[in-house]
Amino acid sequence: MAIGGQAGTSSRIENYMGFPTGISGADLVWRGEVQAMKFGTRFAMPCRVSLLERLDDGTFCATLDTGNRVRGRSVVVATGVQYRRLPIARLEVLEGAGIYYAATEIEARYCRGTEAIVIGGGNSAGQAAMFLSRAASRVRLLVRGTSLAASMSNYLSSRLEADPAITIHYQAEVSELHGEDQLDGVTIRNAVTGATETVATRAVFVMVGAAPNTAWLSGLVELDEKGFVLTGPDVHTASPFATSHPGIFAVGDVRAGSVKRVASSVGEGSVVISKVWEYLTASAG
Numbered sequence: 136m137a138i139g140g141q142a143g144t145s146s147r148i149e150n151y152m153g154f155p156t157g158i159s160g161a162d163l164v165w166r167g168e169v170q171a172m173k174f175g176t177r178f179a180m181p182c183r184v185s186l187l188e189r190l191d192d193g194t195f196c197a198t199l200d201t202g203n204r205v206r207g208r209s210v211v212v213a214t215g216v217q218y219r220r221l222p223i224a225r226l227e228v229l230e231g232a233g234i235y236y237a238a239t240e241i242e243a244r245y246c247r248g249t250e251a252i253v254i255g256g257g258n259s260a261g262q263a264a265m266f267l268s269r270a271a272s273r274v275r276l277l278v279r280g281t282s283l284a285a286s287m288s289n290y291l292s293s294r295l296e297a298d299p300a301i302t303i304h305y306q307a308e309v310s311e312l313h314g315e316d317q318l319d320g321v322t323i324r325n326a327v328t329g330a331t332e333t334v335a336t337r338a339v340f341v342m343v344g345a346a347p348n349t350a351w352l353s354g355l356v357e358l359d360e361k362g363f364v365l366t367g368p369d370v371h372t373a374s375p376f377a378t379s380h381p382g383i384f385a386v387g388d389v390r391a392g393s394v395k396r397v398a399s400s401v402g403e404g405s406v407v408i409s410k411v412w413e414y415l416t417a418s419a420g
């Protein structure tokens with residue numbers, strides 16, 4: 136739908152080299168797009184691949200949801216992940232009307248002067264809570280576990296704990312959403328004691344991880360039990376980015392065991408291309 140994937144939805148990326156004061160995801164992605172164009176990249180958008188096949192002549196054929204087909208001699212899978220939903224009644228009805236999956240300037244405006252709820256214990260949730268605390272009167276961060284230590288970078292959890300505008304609720308979950316067409320409150324439940332509390336809010340941010348976009352690979356490559364693409368030693372290939380199918384490579388968040396960060400995804404993307412050239416050269420000969 137848009138260039139830049141998840142990074143494009145990030146309000147502020149502070150750990151990417153070269154931007155000591157941070158950069159918004161939208162700005163980073165725009166720069167990347169211009170730079171790629173300079174080197175001759177052709178973009179096709181919007182465009183979804185629904186099926187991948189290997190043809191008899193050894194080439195790969197990707198079928199788009201428009202029915203168009205694109206052929207190539209090698210494929211780099213970089214389709215990342217998509218956000219998980221939570222099993223809360225009426226969640227889908229209120230998506231975009233109080234339930235959000237990204238915290239950008241636009242969503243921050245919706246919670247100006249009111250309480251915002253962020254669900255999740257990972258870095259995305261932590262960053263969202265920090266960012267929203269500038270606009271909202273208070274941010275409640277609901278975490279399933281008893282600590283943030285295992286799931287969030289230390290620098291971020293320390294900042295959250297020190298911020299008076301942020302309250303962290305451990306072992307907490309949203310059990311009910313209130314409001315007809317627009318969210319106006321939630322019930323928060325303590326998973327251990329069962330105690331509930333109803334809070335007025337117009338914005339809940341669901342940031343509970345993501346599932347890999349790999350259905351379109353149509354069984355051509357081996358996946359792990361969660362659907363991430365296996366590469367390198369897991370499938371006995373020399374390149375850490377080669378999949379179980381010669382000619383198909385995988386990089387970034389979609390790859391099993393990858394570090395889910397902008398810098399690592401960009402790095403993997405640049406490193407894999409030399410392997411693609413090696414494959415093309417060898418298969419041409």
Ligand SMILES: Cc1cc2nc3c(=O)[nH]c(=O)nc-3n(C[C@H](O)[C@H](O)[C@H](O)COP(=O)(O)OP(=O)(O)OC[C@H]3O[C@@H](n4cnc5c(N)ncnc54)[C@H](O)[C@@H]3O)c2cc1C
Pocket residue numbers: 136137138139140141142143144145146147148149150151182183184185213214215216217237238259262348351386387388389394395396397398400
């Ligand atoms: C809110 C948020 C904040 C973040 N903040 C940071 C941060 O501060 N620092 C950091 O290092 N990392 C951050 N991350 C993580 C970082 O954005 C990701 O690790 C990185 O974007 C992964 O890049 P990727 O290219 O592997 O996948 P993605 O960014 O997921 O991109 C995959 C792309 O493929 C497209 N796609 C999927 N399926 C198909 C298909 N079938 N056909 C065609 N296209 C398809 C998707 O639409 C998307 O555009 C953040 C993530 C989020 C969500």
